[in-house]
Structures are given as C-alpha cells and as structure tokens.
Amino acid sequence: MSIADNIISLKKETDTIKVKLLAVSKTKPVEDLQEAYDAGQRLFGENNVQEMVEKYEQLPKDIEWHLIGHLQSNKVKYIAPFVSMIQSVDSIKLLQEIDKHALKNKRVIDCLLQIYIADEDTKFGLGFDEAIELLRSEEFTALTNIRIRGLMGIATNTDNEKQIKEEYYELQTFFDGIKLSFFRKEDSFDTLSMGMSSDYKIAIEQGSNMVRLGSTIFGSRVIKHWKNN
Numbered sequence: 001m002s003i004a005d006n007i008i009s010l011k012k013e014t015d016t017i018k019v020k021l022l023a024v025s026k027t028k029p030v031e032d033l034q035e036a037y038d039a040g041q042r043l044f045g046e047n048n049v050q051e052m053v054e055k056y057e058q059l060p061k062d063i064e065w066h067l068i069g070h071l072q073s074n075k076v077k078y079i080a081p082f083v084s085m086i087q088s089v090d091s092i093k094l095l096q097e098i099d100k101h102a103l104k105n106k107r108v109i110d111c112l113l114q115i116y117i118a119d120e121d122t123k124f125g126l127g128f129d130e131a132i133e134l135l136r137s138e139e140f141t142a143l144t145n146i147r148i149r150g151l152m153g154i155a156t157n158t159d160n161e162k163q164i165k166e167e168y169y170e171l172q173t174f175f176d177g178i179k180l181s182f183f184r185k186e187d188s189f190d191t192l193s194m195g196m197s198s199d200y201k202i203a204i205e206q207g208s209n210m211v212r213l214g215s216t217i218f219g220s221r222v223i224k225h226w227k228n229n
Contacts, residue, residue, distance in 0.1 A: 003032055004039035006217045011040065014211065019204055022066055022193070024214030026051065030058050032218055037063065045087070045212055049075040056082055068152075068212060070124045073097040081105050087112040087152040087193055090124050092139050095146060102145035109145065112152040112193055115174065117167040119156045128174055135182050148183070150191030151175050155199055164199050168206035175207070 001009070007023070014021045025033050026047045033044060037060060046052035047069025056065060064084035071088050079086075080101035089095055089111045102109040113134070116125030126134065134140055135148075153171040155164045175192045183189035195203025195211040203211060 003035045003218060007036050007039040007041050010213065010216065014204075017204065018209065020191075020210040022068075022210055022212045023217050024068065024196070024212050025055070025218065026069070026214065028218050030055060033059055036217060041217075043084075049078050052083075053078050077101050080107070080109065083109065085110040085112065085149065085191075088114045088124065090114045090126050092134050092137060095134075095143060096139065099143040099146045107145065108147050110147050110149045112150050112191060113148060115151050115153045115171055117153045117155060117171050119158075119163070119167075123154055125153065131174075131178070132181075135178070147188060150189055150193065151178065152193040154196070155194070155203075157198075161199075161202060164202050165206060168194055168199075168203050168208065172207035 010021055020043060021041070022043045022045045023036050023041050024045045025036070033055060042062065043064045043066060045066040045068040046055065049067070049071070052065055052067060065079070065082060066085045066087055067079060067083055068087045070090070071086060071094060073094055076094070076097045080098070086098060086109060089098070095111065098109055098111060113131050114125040115131060116123060116127055151171060151174070153168070155167045158164065171194055172192060179189050191210055192208050193210040193212065194206070194208040197213050197216040200208070200211040200213060200216070
C-alpha cells in the first residue's frame with residue numbers, strides 16, 4: 001500500500017474512536033511527507049530539531065509539528081516560533097527554557113510531560129513522583145507561556161504484550177490522577193500520547209487518544225542520517 005492508502009486506512013480506524021494520528025516522519029524525505037499531507041494528514045512528529053526546521057521551511061504552513069524526541073534546552077529557540085507541541089518535556093529546566101522562548105515569540109507553547117514507564121535504561125522521562133513534584137513546584141507555577149496538555153509515554157520494546165498493557169494502564173491511571181489533582185478545571189488537559197507502530201492497538205485499548213505511527217505509514221526504509229539533536 002502507498003503512504004496515502006495507509007493514511008486513509010488509519011484515519012478510518014482512528015477517527016471513529018476519536019484518536020489523533022501523529023505521523024512520525026523522522027528520516028523520511030519531504031516528498032513522503034507531502035504525499036501524507038495530500039492524503040489529509042496534518043500532524044507530523046519529528047525527533048530531530050534540525051530536521052524539523054528544514055522540513056517546516058519546505059512544507060505547507062498549516063502542518064502541526066510535534067517534537068517527540070529528547071530535546072536539549074539549547075535547541076528550543078530553533079523550534080519555538082512554529083512548533084505546535086513538545087511531547088518530550090522531562091525536566092523543569094526544559095520547561096523554563098520553552099517558556100522563555102515562547103514569551104520571546106509571543107506564543108503559548110503546548111507541552112506534554114514525558115513519563116518514564118518502560119523497563120529500559122535508554123528511555124527518557126519523569127518518574128511519577130518527579131512529575132508530581134514538578135507540578136507542585138513554585139518554578140512551574142511561575143511559567144506563563146507554556147500549557148501542559150497531557151502526558152506522553154513510551155512502553156518497553158518487548159514482545160510481551162502483557163507488560164506493554166500494564167505499562168500503558170499505569171500511565172492512563174496516572175493521567176486521570178494528574179488531571180483530577182492539578183487540571184480539574186482545565187479542559188485543555190486532554191492528551192494522552194502513547195502507542196507506536198508496534199503497539200498502538202494495545203495503547204488505544206488502554207486509553208490513548210494520540211498514537212505516534214512511523215513505519216505503519218511510511219514503511220521502514222531509512223533515507224538519510226540527520227545530524228544529532
């Protein structure tokens with residue numbers, strides 16, 4: 001199936017259950033993104049700041065760009081003028097930097113707190129206690145140009161579906177608790193981003209309302225290597 005066929009098929013699957021489809025377009029050429037765009041896709045996720053900036057400059061301006069990879073504080077300034085959402089917030093320091101550059105650009109930038117749920121040392125994210133501590137902090141309260149829209153998590157890379165299901169269940173339960181404790185009166189806290197090509201159906205079963213799909217849309221072929229974030 002073509003990229004367009006994949007988009008159309010996935011949209012039929014996700015639109016009916018009100019799950020947003022984020023096309024993970026890292027390493028893919030602009031032509032592939034344009035094909036997805038022409039098929040109706042508007043949400044694209046990138047891991048690499050330089051790659052996102054280059055694609056932003058070449059593609060239609062109604063695309064919503066999501067930064068989903070680990071973000072270094074000194075790179076925030078490059079995406080602050082246009083990024084729609086930063087899904088990988090894992091520290092108050094990063095949040096402060098996003099707030100600073102959002103203010104400079106006269107914007108409020110939507111963010112997700114990345115929560116560490118995987119049984120892997122290579123993953124980034126806040127622990128449950130760390131996320132609560134961040135939200136309770138005076139430093140967080142002082143921020144005026146960011147908006148926390150929800151949580152994001154990456155499950156363990158395993159074939160054990162029971163483990164994946166449990167990790168997503170824990171994150172969904174934590175999401176509900178955080179909303180009740182900190183965002184009860186804010187309808188904007190509405191996004192639970194979990195699930196990738198290998199496990200998105202499990203994630204949706206566990207309450208995800210945004211899935212991040214790369215190979216399911218674009219295939220697994222890597223086109224070029226971009227410089228590190």
